[in-house]
Amino acid sequence: MGILSVEEGDPVALENVVARGPVILVCEHASRLMPKALGTLGLAEDVLASHIAWDPGALAVSRLMAESLDATLFYQRFSRLVYDCNRPPESPAAMPEKSEVFDVPGNAGLDRAARDARTEALYLPFREKLSGLVKARIAEGRPPxxxxxxxxxxxxxxxxxxxxxxxxxxxxxRLADAMLAAAADGRYDARRNEPYGPEDGVTHTLKEHGLSNGLANVMIEVRNDLIRDEAGQRVVAGYLTGLLAKGLPAINQ
Structure with missing residues (x-):
């Protein structure tokens, strides 16, 4: 039996597939949903609702931005604790035994077969479908x-x-530089490569699908207390949309 049942559906989702804008928004940690076959990984409900299981508010902000930018949204439907799709299979962080201060019992001591099953169920479809989407846009003469x-x-x-x-x-x-220049208005405390950077292994998706294809790319991190409710999500989405709108022309210079 696989990790996901037929009833649980595809591990990834796409919205606004026919978008005319150049941006593909990718949300690797969109959901805290757990596959039924894996239960709760031994974690309490309050822990599964916390940031270790997903990126709270990220999908909501992404949807608002996709609408404003006429962008395609591509996201993972299951928790990062089962498989973090922003990590390659060989990374210990792909299926972490500990996340911040929390032990993850259901990830402790996974053997090769268990790791392979999760990789095949979650990461490979994510990688292959995103790669297919990117390559299709390039073939259309619309590099994303x-x-x-x-x-x-x-x-x-x-x-x-x-x-x-x-x-x-x-x-x-290129894009990060232009966005940071636009963020110099001081409305938010915006910084380069914080609170994480490439040395933390967080740019896997950028390298796999952006750099490898010669495409402009950027990763956006938002402190989650700013996007806990719809009002905050709309404000931040509007601000980030503005940064991207100002930054995109710079990538062709």
Missing amino acids: VIVTMHSFTPVYFGAPRAVEIGILHDADA
């Missing part, structure tokens, strides 16, 4: 811009984080 969307906890290992918006990049900083 890859924008990955995340949120982060305001307190990490007991330490408060002052940064509010992170603009992250790997080797290609």
